[in-house]
Amino acid sequence: MARLIGAHMPTSGGFGEAVRKGSEIGCTAVQVFTSSPQQWRAKKITDEMVEDFLAAREETGLDWMISHDSYLINLAATEEDLRKKSMEALIAEMERCSKLRIPYVVSHMGAHKGEGEEKGLKRLTKSTKSVLAETPEDVSLAMETTAGTGSSLGYRFEHLAEVLEGCGWPERLVVCLDTCHVFAAGYDIRTEEGYEAMIEEFGSLVGLERIVCIHANDSLHPFGSRKDRHAHIGEGEIGPEAFRRIVNDPRLAHAPLIVETPDAETMHEVNVRRLTEMLS
Numbered sequence: 001m002a003r004l005i006g007a008h009m010p011t012s013g014g015f016g017e018a019v020r021k022g023s024e025i026g027c028t029a030v031q032v033f034t035s036s037p038q039q040w041r042a043k044k045i046t047d048e049m050v051e052d053f054l055a056a057r058e059e060t061g062l063d064w065m066i067s068h069d070s071y072l073i074n075l076a077a078t079e080e081d082l083r084k085k086s087m088e089a090l091i092a093e094m095e096r097c098s099k100l101r102i103p104y105v106v107s108h109m110g111a112h113k114g115e116g117e118e119k120g121l122k123r124l125t126k127s128t129k130s131v132l133a134e135t136p137e138d139v140s141l142a143m144e145t146t147a148g149t150g151s152s153l154g155y156r157f158e159h160l161a162e163v164l165e166g167c168g169w170p171e172r173l174v175v176c177l178d179t180c181h182v183f184a185a186g187y188d189i190r191t192e193e194g195y196e197a198m199i200e201e202f203g204s205l206v207g208l209e210r211i212v213c214i215h216a217n218d219s220l221h222p223f224g225s226r227k228d229r230h231a232h233i234g235e236g237e238i239g240p241e242a243f244r245r246i247v248n249d250p251r252l253a254h255a256p257l258i259v260e261t262p263d264a265e266t267m268h269e270v271n272v273r274r275l276t277e278m279l280s
């Protein structure tokens with residue numbers, strides 16, 4: 001099967017429209033928000049919305065889908081109210097995805113807000129376990145590697161391994177690797193050696209087969225900056241060679257690439273094409 005490459009598509013025109021537009025600009029995989037990422041409340045998913053979404057997937061043949069959860073969710077929150085609210089929101093997100101036949105939800109790993117990583121990871125593990133227990137079997141949770149801004153967790157592969165270990169390595173707990181984030185977090189994927197070291201480390205701590213999606217974003221900020229700003233493919237601090245390597249790495253061929261770069265309206269098509277043209 002050919003490598004799947006796509007983009008985070010806006011859903012302002014509906015879920016079906018996100019797929020049709022994605023197909024038009026050359027996507028073979030699509031990421032969406034199923035609710036507004038800055039709000040707790042989500043609109044109900046109607047049968048019509050589901051039908052249109054499934055029809056668009058059938059019509060275009062573009063059928064690989066993933067969703068991204070709300071930015072407000074913090075599964076490691078120190079305040080119990082916020083942690084509960086976060087779990088409820090993520091559970092609702094996964095239920096919406098089950099309805100929409102989206103098999104994966106990408107989630108950031110939360111922040112410890114000054115309480116320390118050890119305690120933060122414990123709370124995150126506890127929350128993750130409950131969420132998995134209370135959600136539909138046909139939707140998996142993909143923990144996203146983060147840049148490590150502020151007190152964010154998930155910027156070291158050890159963090160992912162710890163949550164997986166604490167949850168008992170369930171099949172429904174998977175990973176989304178973000179190129180901009182790992183680079184900003186201190187994994188130097190610019191060079192062949194750095195990339196191999198990253199792959200080696202991820203492979204031994206977590207397992208490459210757990211990567212279900214790769215967020216392909218270049219980085220506006222320099223290596224190790226722990227800052228999260230995405231740049232167009234090949235135009236940031238990571239550069240084109242690293243993306244060429246990733247796109248053609250057979251060890252990651254099972255994981256579709258999704259761009260989350262700026263200027264979606266005009267540049268998604270360009271970034272998807274850049275990655276597609278790197279395939280050899």
Ligand SMILES: [Zn+2]
Nearest residue numbers: 144178215260
């Ligand atoms: Zn990402």
Ligand SMILES: [Zn+2]
Nearest residue numbers: 180181228229
């Ligand atoms: Zn990011």
